[in-house]
Amino acid sequence: EKGLYPHYMLKEIDEQPLVIRKVISKYQDASGNIRIDSELRNSLKEADRVYIIACGTSYHAGLVGKQLLEKVADIPVESHIASEFLYNRPILSKHPFFIFISQSGETADSRGVLVAIKQLGYPALTITNVPGSTLSREADYTLLTHAGPEIAVASTKAYTAQIAVLALLAFDQAQAQGRAGQMNPFHELSMAANAMEIMINKKEMMEEVVWQYLNASRNCFFIGRGVDYYVALEGALKLKEISYIQAEGFAGGELKHGTIALVEEGTPAIALVTQSSVRANIRSNVQEILARGAHVCMISMEGMEEGTDQIVLPAVHELLTPLVSVIPLQLIAYYAAKYRGCDIDKPRNLAKSVTVE
Ligand code: F6R
Numbered sequence: 001e002k003g004l005y006p007h008y009m010l011k012e013i014d015e016q017p018l019v020i021r022k023v024i025s026k027y028q029d030a031s032g033n034i035r036i037d038s039e040l041r042n043s044l045k046e047a048d049r050v051y052i053i054a055c056g057t058s059y060h061a062g063l064v065g066k067q068l069l070e071k072v073a074d075i076p077v078e079s080h081i082a083s084e085f086l087y088n089r090p091i092l093s094k095h096p097f098f099i100f101i102s103q104s105g106e107t108a109d110s111r112g113v114l115v116a117i118k119q120l121g122y123p124a125l126t127i128t129n130v131p132g133s134t135l136s137r138e139a140d141y142t143l144l145t146h147a148g149p150e151i152a153v154a155s156t157k158a159y160t161a162q163i164a165v166l167a168l169l170a171f172d173q174a175q176a177q178g179r180a181g182q183m184n185p186f187h188e189l190s191m192a193a194n195a196m197e198i199m200i201n202k203k204e205m206m207e208e209v210v211w212q213y214l215n216a217s218r219n220c221f222f223i224g225r226g227v228d229y230y231v232a233l234e235g236a237l238k239l240k241e242i243s244y245i246q247a248e249g250f251a252g253g254e255l256k257h258g259t260i261a262l263v264e265e266g267t268p269a270i271a272l273v274t275q276s277s278v279r280a281n282i283r284s285n286v287q288e289i290l291a292r293g294a295h296v297c298m299i300s301m302e303g304m305e306e307g308t309d310q311i312v313l314p315a316v317h318e319l320l321t322p323l324v325s326v327i328p329l330q331l332i333a334y335y336a337a338k339y340r341g342c343d344i345d346k347p348r349n350l351a352k353s354v355t356v357e
């Protein structure tokens with residue numbers, strides 16, 4: 001029930017801090033350790049490469065998951081769009097392990113890959129929001145995202161829950177390999193939940209951004225580097241699907257290799273700065289487009305902000321920034337769609353679960 005909320009999407013955006021806390025409680029055992037099936041742990045431990053398969057927003061969570069598994073657990077990971085993987089299968093490693101990410105657990109493109117790799121005898125884990133869904137039943141292992149039913153077509157809380165579960169999976173592996181550092185993933189996730197809540201309580205700020213930057217525009221760029229680029233892709237997808245504004249997510253450094261030709265006086269762009277390693281480079285990319293007249297909204301993380309940035313996010317662990325930086329992007333998409341009078345929960349041409357290839 002959406003209760004007092006005008007739209008399910010807004011309700012689901014607001015639920016995200018609670019969902020992260022729910023993930024923490026479901027995955028933390030009585031002694032504070034990560035609760036993950038030991039067979040799953042050992043199977044993943046034997047893998048020489050992980051293949052993450054998903055579509056749309058779940059694919060974007062998979063890109064963040066790749067970063068988490070590589071940086072935290074030192075496992076090589078490839079993230080693939082399911083429909084491409086199915087018809088252009090890459091050469092696989094000797095001991096591949098597959099992770100399917102799907103809110104619904106019913107996506108036909110992802111299922112196509114699952115069926116194909118099970119025929120080859122490879123192990124598979126499904127990360128899904130729906131217990132008993134097809135992808136869950138057909139994989140060897142399931143991790144649930146515990147986000148509760150997601151009704152709005154545009155995925156929000158499923159994405160952040162997927163990232164939280166991927167983070168715990170990565171930490172569990174790091175521990176299994178005896179390489180976990182000092183970081184307590186539950187503590188860091190709970191700090192992230194608090195930061196998400198702070199952003200959710202600043203909705204007027206995102207409404208104002210829409211008013212200032214997207215009021216009359218037909219297009220918008222989202223830029224970032226590293227994990228910020230992955231979140232930029234998700235921000236662009238959200239804006240496209242519910243407000244019908246043409247949007248593109250770009251790696252900051254790639255703009256000047258062609259796309260910058262599209263930047264003219266007043267072109268809106270949203271730039272993310274949450275990673276200290278690329279902070280200077282992304283700021284210089286922003287200068288390049290500002291010089292060509294772009295109207296840039298800066299979203300930075302505390303400690304990396306400059307006085308003129310429009311939105312400053314509370315600082316969280318560097319690997320968990322997507323949980324926080326996606327919130328303003330979800331809200332920007334929401335308000336842009338609202339101002340345009342779009343059918344926010346049921347955008348045109350889209351279905352909640354895509355059961356054809
Ligand atoms: C975007 C969106 C879609 C889904 C995609 C995969 O907001 O909802 O891009 O993420 O269709 O769906 P699942 O996760 O159910 O496999």
